[in-house]
Amino acid sequence: MRYLAIIAYDGTAYCGFQKQLTGPSIQQELERAIRLISGEETTVIGAGRTDSGVHATGQVVAFDLEWPHGPKTLWRALNANLPADIAAVRLSETKEGFHPRFDAIKRTYNYYIYNEPVRSPLYRRTSWHVSQQLDIGRMNLAASAIVGEHDFATFGRPPQGTNSVRQVFQAEWNRNESLLIFTIEANAFLYRMVRSLVGCLKAVGEGTWTVERFIAALNARDRDRATQTAPPHALFLTSVIYE
Structure with missing residues (x-):
């Protein structure tokens, strides 16, 4: 199942949205939280690859996950495992093949x-x-x-x-x-x-x-x-x- 989430974050402590070798990223923290709650490795795709220090109130991400408990439970679990400077504002199921960057x-x-x-x-x-x-x-x-x-x-x-x-x-x-x-x-x-x-x-x-x-x-x-x-x-x- 593919999920869509609206993400807000304070980018101060991060080297940007995309995973980097030089420091922590928003993508890395999202994937870590998903791994903690599901035991699965997945890739989180973002609509915008914001730079180091840039913030968001409406970043859109998508990821694939086998999750039997419904999107509302996933949304709560994700927020419970994210750091205080990142939050999933909304989360829902979306169509297969949806791409947050290319479809925007x-x-x-x-x-x-x-x-x-x-x-x-x-x-x-x-x-x-x-x-x-x-x-x-x-x-x-x-x-x-x-x-x-x-x-x-x-x-x-x-x-x-x-x-x-x-x-x-x-x-x-x-x-x-x-x-x-x-x-x-x-x-x-x-x-x-x-x-x-x-x-x-x-x-x-x-x-x-x-x-x-x-x-x-x-x-x-x-x-x-x-x-x-x-x-x-x-x-x-x-x-x-x-x-």
């Missing part, structure tokens, strides 16, 4: 900037502290240029053998008191694409880049033009959409 049609990320002169100890693990006041109007003007289908070679690296063209459905900054929240939804993302975009949009907001420079960098399709990259700890994978 949209993915959404949020990025959080804490925009105050003094840092917040409470937000330090989940937001990027920027002390200079940012111009959200200019940032949104630049962000609007990436909506639609574009070649994002300036802002990221595609998987080997694929191109760097992606379709962005939404790219928008909103302010919630001290937090600036960037929401971006696309059919897929390049490696480090969101963090590169945020870094350059932040430069627009502080005035070191113009909107025109941002658009010129996008059109150049030159990785060296993206001179700013935001840190990983303020990035969240929030949802994955399927047909």
